[in-house]
Amino acid sequence: MNEIKLSIDNREITVPQNFTVLQAAERAGVKIPTLCHLQELTPCSGCRICLVEVEGARSLVTACSYPVAAGIKVKTHTERVLKARRLVMELILSDHPLDCMTCEKTGSCKLQDLAYEMGLTGSRIKGEQHHYPLDLSNPFIVRDYNKCILCERCIRICDEIQGSMAIDYAHRGFNTKVSVPYHRSLTESDCVFCGQCVSVCPVGALTERSRMGKGREWEFQKVKTICSYCGVGCTLVLNMKDGEIVRVTSDREAGINHGNMCVKGRFGFDYVHSPDRLTEPLIKENGNFRKASWDEALDRVASGLKKVKEKHGPDAIGVLVSAKCTNEENYLLQKMARAALGTNNVDHCARL
Amino acid sequence: MERLFSIEEVQRLQKTLSEARNPQRLRVRICMTGCRAYGAVEIRDAFKAMIDEKGLTTKVDLLETGCHGFCARAPVVAIDPHGFFYQQISPRDVPQIVQTSLIEGKPVEKLLYTHPQTGEPVALEKDVPFYREQMKIVLRNCGQIDPTRIEDYIARDGYLPLAKVLSSMSPEEVIGEVVRSGLRGRGGAGFPTGNKWKFARNAQGDVKYIICNADEGDPGAFMDRAVLEGDPHTVLEGMLIAAYAIGAPKGYVYVRAEYPIAVTHIKKAVADAKAMGLLGQKILGTHFNFEVKIKEGAGAFVCGEETALIASIEGRRGMPRTRPPFPAIAGLWGKPTNINNVETFANIPPIIHKGGSWYASLGTEKSKGTKIFALAGKINNTGLVEVPMGITLERIIFDIGGGIPGGKKFKAAQTGGPSGGCIPSSLLNLPIDYDSLTAAGAIMGSGGLIITDENTCMVDMAKFFLTFTQSESCGRCVPCRLGTKRMLEILQRITEGTGELSDLETLKELAPMIKDTSLCGLGQTTPNPVLTTLNYFLDEYKAHIEEKRCPAGVCKALIRYQIDPETCTGCGVCRKACPQKAISGKAKEPHTLDQALCIKCAICYNECKFDAIKII
Amino acid sequence: MAEILDLSRLDNLFEEHQGEDGALIPVLQEAQNIYGYLPEEVLRCISQKLKVPLSKIYGVVTFYAQFYLDPRGRHVIKSCQGTACHVRGAKGVLESLIRELKVKPGGTTADLNFSLETVACVGTCFLAPVMMIDKDYHSKLTPKRAVDVLKKYSQKPEREEA
Incomplete structure (x- = not known):
């Protein structure tokens, strides 16, 4: 990839030519706030928080989507930029419940963090707010669309990474809402409850039902582990409070799964604390x-x-190995079957 | 319809058709598009019957044309070769026209247009002030030909430009000619068309697309409708030339479904051009291929935005996406795509025919050629006018438009639809072009020109536009989705009498920010009506806020209807019409209006023949 | 919904648009022409045949003003609220229609005779204020005239089937 030179806040920097301004800024160590941006998803540029000034451009541009070009001059912290970002934030907050005191997301909410950085307690601009009912109609995901900032992350991850395409925008303008067809429950949709949407929601619109009322973000002890369900070996982060798992999160920077998980890894942890479990x-x-x-x-x-x-010879014995084991464990077990037990009857549950 | 296999064949056919078109022949041109709503069908039938009856069938051509432009006088009919112009006629008038004009060659005086200043009847179309001041390039065929007959188009130099391009010009030369003409996009933003073509020409791609944006969404603009209805082949030919210049084998016409006649006519045009070998594979025997498909829009204003239009053709929600990449690089299905609107494409054949330099000699320094404006609102001569760029607003409104009805005073002209702004009377002498309008805070837009008079409330007007753009916002970006909503809420408060002076400050803070931060052209222009009215009519805002008064008498919460006992004749019309039974009174005695019951529906105000209902 | 839909009426449509890129919107438009609106079964069938997820179809249908998820009235009134009509009093006309029909824009009267809609501009600004009922234009309306026009349509018993 060819490299090009550009200037960010009067500093020259060389980056690959397929970079966005945001990527270039990251490399230059310049922080640009974002809300809807997620590197692995196509930019939607809806939140307008990462606005920057590019010399010669008619209006402000979004760093998350704007491609670098040789010689462009980017300003990330001019008065025009800061004022615009602040007003955009105020607009977002003007249709937000601001119930951070009881919101499960407090402490890990990107909107809250940004408001804190900007010193905003709310919006000067008042107006109509949405009052959607809280959706508790499924066992895993709580949907509170009053908190939704329409960053499109949930839709994009469902479309682009998960491939379920269970949700999309419905309606338009002020009435735009993320929805399954006919605004029904997720259980009546194509949703597979992977919870990918929950994992990328920057605010409290999508949260795990298991954590409701179970404690604040900073109280959770985060234990990194490997999922025990299958041999993929996804990295999970168990969120523990008082020795109990309250939810499972993931780390988009770590593991072979890069933060992606399926329904079992994310929501199937209740067995851990089951009294029926063999110990x-x-x-x-x-x-x-x-x-x-x-x-x-x-x-x-x-x-x-x-x-x-x-009594019956070694071929009377069969060994069935499990997808929950690692490759190495499966290898060892078949080795034991052939070398110690003397049978070739080895099979695997994933083949059934 | 015979297929043409070579460039020479189309040139020969053109010559034959043109020569066969005897200019001395009797012709009746009836507008069958816009005038349809005023009974044009019945008038045509009456002509047909009368012409048959008088045995003139072989002597007279009855031409069903597109819009003549003078919609205020619909239904209109013109008689050639004399050039008589008849307006607001009914089937009853037809026998007289046939007898007097077609047989005796004289005008029917009582059906002629009356000159508003002299009071004299004007016999000829070309002498009617509305037409006299115009310069028709795009509309050259509208009202002159039957748009469903490709032969009519060809007879008037149609498809000669295509023949010229295919026989003697390289794609680069075509683009050079368009660059030389100085043509700028007629859809609104005014981007130089030649440069746009150049980008698409230079873009890498195995397939490229041409899209004709016929999703005319600006409320108050109807020129694209008129061109598609009245001269669809000129649009098609413009697309063909663009396709040749850019190297695009496929094209789409994205047309509003609300325009059924336009859809029918462009479909017919495509089918006929295809049958004649002017469209499709191996056009006129050359290696140039171009296929066109018609896509009907589904009712979303934002689809006029390029990337939203592309999303819509792809079968998705018409939500604009961030640019770059521009459609010229990655457009429809990720391929290089060139989008122009109807009026832009319609300019192309004349530019190629007469040369870019000819076109560049018209208009102003930076805005070349002509522009069609749709005159509507509080103006006498509602209709379509094509004028050279640089003409003043005053000439359009008063000389061509015939001024304001009812002797009312001109207040402002709204240009560019909901994305535009209003121009007050102090700027009536402004020469209209892209740059002067932008400098005045408005935009050229697609050319809607809505005239308002003293009875129009400018705050209400701004609220009206914002209501529209707000409801048409796609919802993707924050400034447009929430910013325009908050602006609208403020305007609502002001018109309801609960606004505060600090609201004006908030508007002034929000409006430029929304312009600067929105994702697409819709959000970036939505604040224009508010900004221009704040700029030119601040007093009116202040009257609403400080005095709780609507000077124009429009904002319901701030007005009351009252019956003037001096003027009221006690005719009882208002009493019977009032849906609330709020009006009482004996026959032939002054009536009274119970304010407690009145819902300010204005029915009494509209129904009263004596102007006895006053707004206070 | 009690009525049983004949989904085979869609077959020709799928054949016609087979393999076409971006066929969703034209198919929805033509399906609506067949059924008068877009019932859920029809959307599910289109989803299956065109291989477009239902969520995306629902997103499209709720985005464009042209599509309806509920049955329409026998007559569709489109009250133009474009600029030219607004300046000439379209709001009063609409309010009078709302009062007369007792439905809001987007709604259908209880007797299924009228659906009331607003439209941003029908491109006939010279007729302002204008409304369309089905395919007819009614021009230069006043609040009272608009209601009078309705009477012509109220008496017609049945819409002829498409």
Whole structure:
């Protein structure tokens, strides 16, 4: 990729020619605020928070979408820019409930952070606000469209990364709203509850139902782990409060999944704290289970397998490995099957 | 209709058709588009029957034309070769016209237009002041030919420019000619057309597209409708020449579904041109291919914006996207695309025919050629006028437009539709072109010219435009979705008498910011009507706020209707018409209006024959 | 909804637009011509046949003013609120229609006789203020004349089927 030179806030910088102004600014160490921007999604340039001045351009341009060009002069913090960003923020806040005291998103809300940076407690410009009912009609995702800033992140991630295309804008103008067809529940749509939309929502419009009333953002202990559901091995971040998982988030910078997750990884964690969950080996005797130590249980398995092998030959044994295991674990198990048990009857649950 | 296989064939056909068109032949030209709403169909039938009856069928051509422009006088009919002009006629007048004009060759005096100043009847079309001041380039065929007959178009030099381009010009030369003409986009922004073509020509792409923007959405503008209805081939030919210049094998006409006649005529034009080998594969036996499809819009003003229009053709919500990349680089389905509007394309054939230098000799230094304006509102001669750039507003409104009806005073002219601004009477001498209008805070836009008089409230006018643009906002970007909403709410408060002076400051803060920060042209121009009215009619805003008074007597919350007992004759019309039964009184005695019941619907005001209902 | 829709009426449409890029909007327009509005079953069928997700179709249908999700009246009134009409008193005309029909713009009367709509400009500014009822123009209206015009349409029993 050819590199080009441009100036940002009077500093010359060289960047690849396919960069946006925002990427160039990042490289130059210049911070430009954003709301709707997410590097992996096509820019929608709707929020207008990343506005900058490009010398010669008629109006302000959005850094997230504006391509760099050789010799352009970008100003990111002129009075014109700062005033515009502030007024745009005021407009967003003029149709926002400002209920940060009880909002689950407090502490990780991009809108709140920006308002804090700008010293805005609200908007001077008052007017009609939306009053949509809170949507609690599904077990995983709480939708509060009064808080939605129409950044389009949820729509774009659903379309471009997840491929579910379950949601889109409906209506237009002031009545524009993110919606499933006929404004029904997500359960009546093409939604697969991957929760990708929740993970990218910058405000409190989309939150995990599991966390409702379970604590503030800064109280959560974040534990990085690997998802136990399948062999993909997604990196998860367990959000713990008092030893209990309240929700699972992800890190867009980390792991092989780059923050993307499926319904199981994101919402399927209730088993962790289930009272029915097996916590120690059990041995069935006379139709009843009794507790046993690991040594006893493994001995029993080994002797049982040996007995079968002696009586019916090794081919009477089959080994079924699991998609929940890593490749390495699966490899070891088939090795044990062939070398120790002497059978080629190895199969995998993902083939079923 | 025979297919033409070479450039020479179209030139030969043109010659034959042109020679066959005897200028001395009797012709009746009836507007069958705009005038249809005033009974043009019945008039045509009456002519047909009468011509048959008098045995003139072989001697007279009955031409169903497009718009003649003088819509205020609809239905209109012109008689050639004399050039008689008849207006506001009914089927009853037809026998007399046939007898006097077609048979005896004389005008029917009582059906002629009366000169507003001299009071004398004007017999000839060319002498009617409305027509006399015009210069018709784009509208040269409108009202002159039957738009559904390709032969009529060809007879008047149609498709000769295409033949010229294909036989003797390289694409670069075509673009050079358009650059030389100085033509700027007639859709609103006024971008130089030649340069736009150059970008699309130079863009890399296996396929390129031409789009004709016929989604004329500006309320108050109807010239694109008239051109498509009255002369569809000129648009098609403009597209063909653009396609040749840019190297585009495919094109679309994106036309408003609300214009059914325009849709029918352009579809017919496409089919006929195709049948004659003027469109499609191997056009006129050359290697030039161009296919055109018609797409009907689905009712969204914002689709006049290039990227929204593209989204709409692709079958998506018509939401504009951020530029760059511009459509010339990545447009329809990501391919280089050139979009011009109807009037722009219609200018192309004459430019090629007579040369760019000829075109550049018309108009002002930076705005060349002519512009069509749609005159509407409080003006006598509502209709379409084509005038050279640089003409003053005063000449359009008073010389051509015939001034303000009812002896009222001119207040302002709104140019450029909801994205434009108003021009007050102090600027009546402004020579109209792209740059002068922009300097005055308005825009050329597509050429809507709405005239207001002393009874128009400028605050209400600004509110009206904002209501429209707000409801047409796509909703994507914050300044347009929320900013214009907040501006509208402020205007609503002001017109309801609850505005405060600080509201004006907020408007002045919001308006320039929305212009500077919105994603597309819609948001960037929405504040114009507010800014210009604030600029030129601040007193009117202040009267609403400080005195709770609407000087023009429009804003309902600030006015009352009252019956003047001196003027009231007690005829009872208002009493019977009032839906609230708020008016009482005995016959032939002055009536009274109960303010508690009145909902200010203005029915009594409109119905009273004696002007006894006063607005206070 | 009790009525059973004959979805086979869409077949020709799909055939005609097969493989066409950007076919969604023309298909929706023609489907609406067939059914008078766009019932959910029709949208689902179009979604399946054109392979466009229903969410996108719903987004398109609610974006463009031309599309309707509910049945329309026998007569559709389009009260023009364009600039020229506004200046000549279109608001009073509309208010009078609203009072007479007891529906808001976008609504349909209880007897399904009229649907009332506003339109931004029908391009016949010389007729201002104007309204269209079905395909007829009614020009130079006053609040009272507009209501008088309705009477002509109120008596007609049935709309002829498309």
